[in-house]
Amino acid sequence: MDFFRSVDFDADGRSELVVRDKKGRWWWAEWDGRKPSFIPVPTARPYPYIPFDGQMFAANEGNSLWLVTRPNNKWQKVQITAKSFVRMPMYHEVVKISDLDSDGNVNDALILTDFQTLEWWQRQKSGKLVFRDRLKLPKPCDTLIQAWAFHEWVACVLRLANSTKTAFISLEKGRLRWKGSFAYKFL
Ligand SMILES: [Ca+2]
Numbered sequence: 646m647d648f649f650r651s652v653d654f655d656a657d658g659r660s661e662l663v664v665r666d667k668k669g670r671w672w673w674a675e676w677d678g679r680k681p682s683f684i685p686v687p688t689a690r691p692y693p694y695i696p697f698d699g700q701m702f703a704a705n706e707g708n709s710l711w712l713v714t715r716p717n718n719k720w721q722k723v724q725i726t727a728k729s730f731v732r733m734p735m736y737h738e739v740v741k742i743s744d745l746d747s748d749g750n751v752n753d754a755l756i757l758t759d760f761q762t763l764e765w766w767q768r769q770k771s772g773k774l775v776f777r778d779r780l781k782l783p784k785p786c787d788t789l790i791q792a793w794a795f796h797e798w799v800a801c802v803l804r805l806a807n808s809t810k811t812a813f814i815s816l817e818k819g820r821l822r823w824k825g826s827f828a829y830k831f832l
C-alpha cells in the first residue's frame with residue numbers, strides 16, 4: 646500500500662481506514678481491532694487528497710466534481726458541479742475539505758465552482774449534504790490554495806486568475822466574506 650489515512654466517513658467519531666494498494670486501487674475498512682475487510686472505494690481517483698478524519702472526500706469523474714461519503718454503511722456520491730479540475734495547460738485545485746466552522750467535524754467543503762463563485766457545503770451526520778453559503782467573487786480566481794480554521798479565525802486563500810496575487814476569504818457569522826487581494830510577494 647502506498648497511501649494510508651484515518652477517516653470518519655460515517656461521522657460516528659470513530660476512525661476507519663482508507664488505503665491505496667500497489668495497483669492504485671482504493672479501499673475502505675472499519676478499524677476496530679479485528680481483521681479488517683476491505684471494501685472498494687466507489688471512485689477510481691479520490692481528488693485532490695483525503696483529509697485526516699475527513700467525513701467525506703472529493704472525486705473527479707469526467708468533467709464533474711463529486712463529494713463521496715458513507716452514511717449508514719452505504720456509499721453516497723453527490724455531484725456538486727459540472728466543471729473540470731483541469732484547465733489546460735494547468736492543473737487547478739478547486740476543492741478543500743476541512744473543519745471550516747470549527748465544530749469538530751471535518752465535514753466542510755469549499756468549492757470554487759466556476760472560477761468566480763465560491764460555495765460552502767457541509768455534510769450532516771445523516772450524510773445529507775447541505776448548502777451553506779455562496780460568494781460571488783469580484784475577480785476570477787483559478788486555484789483554491791488553502792482553507793483553514795484556527796479558533797475564531799477562519800480563512801481561505803485563492804489565487805487570482807492569470808496573476809501572482811492572492812485573494813482572501815473569511816467566514817463571519819456563518820457567511821463567506823471577500824477580504825481583498827494582495828500581492829503574493831508580501832506573504
Ligand atoms: Ca467512523
Ligand SMILES: [Ca+2]
Nearest residue numbers: 744748750752
Ligand atoms: Ca465542521
